[in-house]
Amino acid sequence: MECVLKFYTITIQRLRHVKKEILTLLTALFVLTGCSGKNEISQMLQPDVIYEKALVHTREAQIIRSFETKASISATLLNEVFPQRYSYEKGVFFFVGVITDMKAEEFKKRYHITLNGDEPVNIEPVTRNDDLYILMPSVTRWGKYWIVTFPPQKAKKFVIDFGIDPYGSVELAFQRPMPRR
Incomplete structure (x- = not known):
């Protein structure tokens, strides 16, 4: 023992x-x-700062007809995500994505997009090789993406009206942040 x-x-x-x-x-x-x-x-362990900023300034909506989603739309206000590259003096810039089952030619004939009633001054397609395609939220392989440029605006609120005839339209609202002191 x-x-x-x-x-x-x-x-x-x-x-x-x-x-x-x-x-x-x-x-x-x-x-x-x-x-x-x-x-x-x-x-x-550090968060992806660009992705987070883009997520904050992204709005999404669906165009629904007869209880069926006809299109899914997302828009990101690029002026707030990349303020040096997309300044408000040059215009109001959006990264716009659309997922729909329409053929490309038919879609081009039937869609409309305005910002506070103004038509875009430029619409530039974004490919899978572009940096924005990789950095932006809500990007899928099924969507088509563009950088949509509108003329400069002094408004404090931006409302995108996006529609596809005959399905209808949706509004995506963005608040312009107040300048910091």
Whole structure:
């Protein structure tokens, strides 16, 4: 019995010693990684700032007729996501996406888009190789995407009216942020 008791006493002492060594090793590891600059782990944990800004400034809607979704529309206000690249002095820029089962030629003849009643000054297609295609939310392989440019506006609220004849139209509303002091 005395032999078994000595064995347990020695084992418990060794476990305490091993615990101290592990704790010391972990403490040193945390201190050393905290002193280093940006590494892969800290970069992976940071949120994607562009995606988050785009998500905040994106609106989505569906054109529904007879309880069936005929088109799904998304629009992102690029002036707020990339203010240096798309300034309000040059115009109001949107990344617009449409998912519909219409053929491309028929869609081109039947859609309309306005911003506060104004027609776009330019509509430029976005391909899968463009940076915006990768960075924007709500992008799928089934959609068609464009950068739609409207003339400069002083309005505090932007309302896109997007429609497809004969299915109807939807409105996507955006609030222009107030300048910070």
